[in-house]
Amino acid sequence: MTKSNIFFTTDPAKLFLPWMSMLMTFIAVLVLAGGMATYSSVTRWQRTVSGSLTVQIPTYTELGASRGEMVDREIETTLTILRSSEGVLGATVLSDRQMSDLMAPWLGENAVITELPLPKLIDVTVDPNSRLDIAQIKSDLATQVPSAILDSHRIWLTPLLRISSGIIKLIGFILVLLSLTAAFTVIYATRTSLTVHEPVIALVHMMGAGDLYVTQQYASRSFQLTLLGSLFGFFLTLPIMAGVSFFIQGASFDFILKQSLSLGQWAVLLSVPFLLSVLAFITTFKTVMNYLKRFL
Amino acid sequence: MAKQNKLSSPVAEFNGVSFRYDSGPEVLKDIQFTLDPGSFYFMTGESGAGKTSLLSLLYLYHLPTKGRVRLFGHAVDELTRPAKARIRRQMGVVFQDFRLLNHLTAFDNVALPLRIAGAKESEIRRHVSELLVWVGLENQMRAYPPELSGGEKQRVAIARAVINRPTLLMADEPTGNVDDSMAKRLLHLFLELNKLGTTVVIATHNEGLIKHFNFPRLHLEKGRLNVIQPNQYKEMASKLFNRGAEND
Numbered sequence: 414m415t416k417s418n419i420f421f422t423t424d425p426a427k428l429f430l431p432w433m434s435m436l437m438t439f440i441a442v443l444v445l446a447g448g449m450a451t452y453s454s455v456t457r458w459q460r461t462v463s464g465s466l467t468v469q470i471p472t473y474t475e476l477g478a479s480r481g482e483m484v485d486r487e488i489e490t491t492l493t494i495l496r497s498s499e500g501v502l503g504a505t506v507l508s509d510r511q512m513s514d515l516m517a518p519w520l521g522e523n524a525v526i527t528e529l530p531l532p533k534l535i536d537v538t539v540d541p542n543s544r545l546d547i548a549q550i551k552s553d554l555a556t557q558v559p560s561a562i563l564d565s566h567r568i569w570l571t572p573l574l575r576i577s578s579g580i581i582k583l584i585g586f587i588l589v590l591l592s593l594t595a596a597f598t599v600i601y602a603t604r605t606s607l608t609v610h611e612p613v614i615a616l617v618h619m620m621g622a623g624d625l626y627v628t629q630q631y632a633s634r635s636f637q638l639t640l641l642g643s644l645f646g647f648f649l650t651l652p653i654m655a656g657v658s659f660f661i662q663g664a665s666f667d668f669i670l671k672q673s674l675s676l677g678q679w680a681v682l683l684s685v686p687f688l689l690s691v692l693a694f695i696t697t698f699k700t701v702m703n704y705l706k707r708f709l
Numbered sequence: 710m711a712k713q714n715k716l717s718s719p720v721a722e723f724n725g726v727s728f729r730y731d732s733g734p735e736v737l738k739d740i741q742f743t744l745d746p747g748s749f750y751f752m753t754g755e756s757g758a759g760k761t762s763l764l765s766l767l768y769l770y771h772l773p774t775k776g777r778v779r780l781f782g783h784a785v786d787e788l789t790r791p792a793k794a795r796i797r798r799q800m801g802v803v804f805q806d807f808r809l810l811n812h813l814t815a816f817d818n819v820a821l822p823l824r825i826a827g828a829k830e831s832e833i834r835r836h837v838s839e840l841l842v843w844v845g846l847e848n849q850m851r852a853y854p855p856e857l858s859g860g861e862k863q864r865v866a867i868a869r870a871v872i873n874r875p876t877l878l879m880a881d882e883p884t885g886n887v888d889d890s891m892a893k894r895l896l897h898l899f900l901e902l903n904k905l906g907t908t909v910v911i912a913t914h915n916e917g918l919i920k921h922f923n924f925p926r927l928h929l930e931k932g933r934l935n936v937i938q939p940n941q942y943k944e945m946a947s948k949l950f951n952r953g954a955e956n957d
């Protein structure tokens with residue numbers, strides 16, 4: 414016999430805590446993973462495209478004929494339109510060097526860009542705090558440079574950002590609710606357990622067991638039972654997360670682990686079982702300490 | 710603290726102590742006595758006289774409603790919780806209702822005080838087995854309390870109370886369920902401890918035992934205490950017999 418089963422043979426918490434923590438962790442990890450995936454996707458998009466706008470001017474006709482000097486004139490007009498628009502900080506034509514850097518992943522390092530029928534790209538830097546009137550720019554371009562193609566990421570990014578920040582708030586709320594529920598469950602389980610063990614506790618107390626001795630046994634047991642259930646719940650989420658990512662991204666499992674969530678985010682997920690167990694420890698500790706006051 | 714008992718200070722001092730349960734009547738009235746280190750007392754009195762109540766003040770289960778109790782030189786109402794726990798670890802109690810833990814074997818029940826005190830398992834094994842053999846339970850070590858007879862349970866309870874070699878041993882009717890020869894054998898266990906310096910208080914109805922061992926007695930009558938020296942026994946005993954007491 415170890416000292417820990419002085420108390421815990423016929424204990425309701427034995428099954429209750431692991432099941433509770435398994436379920437809580439399962440939900441919390443999935444919710445958190447969803448939230449973090451949303452957050453990192455959004456920040457990734459934001460980082461790459463925020464404030465940027467590109468305009469393409471084709472250098473060849475659809476039939477393959479060079480558009481020659483037309484291109485330079487169109488670029489000139491486009492730049493004028495852009496630079497006179499409110500919220501535009503700058504507009505520059507990408508050099509051949511920049512173009513070849515941009516295309517390197519597809520065409521290789523030393524591709525001879527000039528020989529390809531690539532459009533000219535105008536990179537527009539936008540003040541992220543301004544109210545850029547994209548519709549106005551679009552219509553100006555349509556009348557004066559009909560061949561220009563405007564790529565704006567802002568149009569779909571703004572509502573997306575609003576939705577995702579809403580999702581993140583909702584997830585925070587769910588996590589708070591889950592923590593509260595977990596704490597109440599632990600308190601309830603501990604109280605039940607204490608009631609069941611009242612004669613035992615009264616006895617060991619009378620034998621001179623200190624409050625910490627009794628409390629620490631309860632608290633570390635809560636910790637262990639919670640950790641057990643919680644780790645189990647955590648591992649149950651793995652196939653589900655893999656499945657979801659697989660459907661969304663159509664990628665391999667390996668890719669998901671490496672790409673969807675960063676190492677730091679995995680650490681956050683893995684901290685859920687430990688945080689929940691620590692929460693159980695602290696809650697039990699306080700509950701038992703409080704309970705022991707009834708004994709002289 | 711409890712560890713630094715002055716050798717001179719009494720084990721227990723009761724000064725004008727009264728006690729009542731909640732809002733009930735006073736069950737102990739103006740109790741006055743001192744237990745010196747190494748003394749041996751019987752505690753007597755009719756059923757309901759307040760023996761268990763008085764012991765519960767001694768083993769720090771209740772605080773007096775009036776008066777002052779000092780244990781090992783410390784006023785109990787001024788002790789911190791850890792200090793109370795330390796004092797409790799110096800005491801052994803045999804409860805009238807045993808209070809054995811049914812989910813632990815006889816062995817583990819007896820080992821409990823040692824485990825609480827943080828003793829080594831090897832020591833626990835040796836000491837507990839030795840003691841259980843002494844009280845005649847060598848074949849019941851692995852038995853659970855519900856499988857034991859009344860007398861066997863009582864012996865487990867006694868073994869548990871003495872395993873720690875307490876400074877103060879209190880036993881509430883420790884021989885109520887055993888025959889006279891076992892009662893004497895158990896009394897000798899208490900005597901051995903007493904020789905080693907343990908202060909012993911034994912509540913009992915067993916007049917035979919009281920007469921056989923020549924010790925003073927704390928006699929309770931309706932909550933009032935008289936300390937009676939051994940030479941006064943005969944007189945007392947005859948009084949009891951004349952009254953036709955239901956004990957013994």
Ligand SMILES: Nc1ncnc2c1ncn2[C@@H]1O[C@H](COP(=O)(O)OP(=O)(O)OP(=O)(O)O)[C@@H](O)[C@H]1O
Binds near residue numbers: 730733736754760
């Ligand atoms: N927990 C309690 N709550 C209320 N009253 C109690 C309680 N325990 C004992 N009493 C009362 O206190 C009085 C003294 O009881 P106590 O148990 O001290 O007597 P006792 O001398 O030990 O009796 P016995 O020889 O039968 O064990 C009795 O009148 C009893 O009814």
Ligand SMILES: [Mg+2]
Binds near residue numbers: 760
């Ligand atoms: Mg009694």
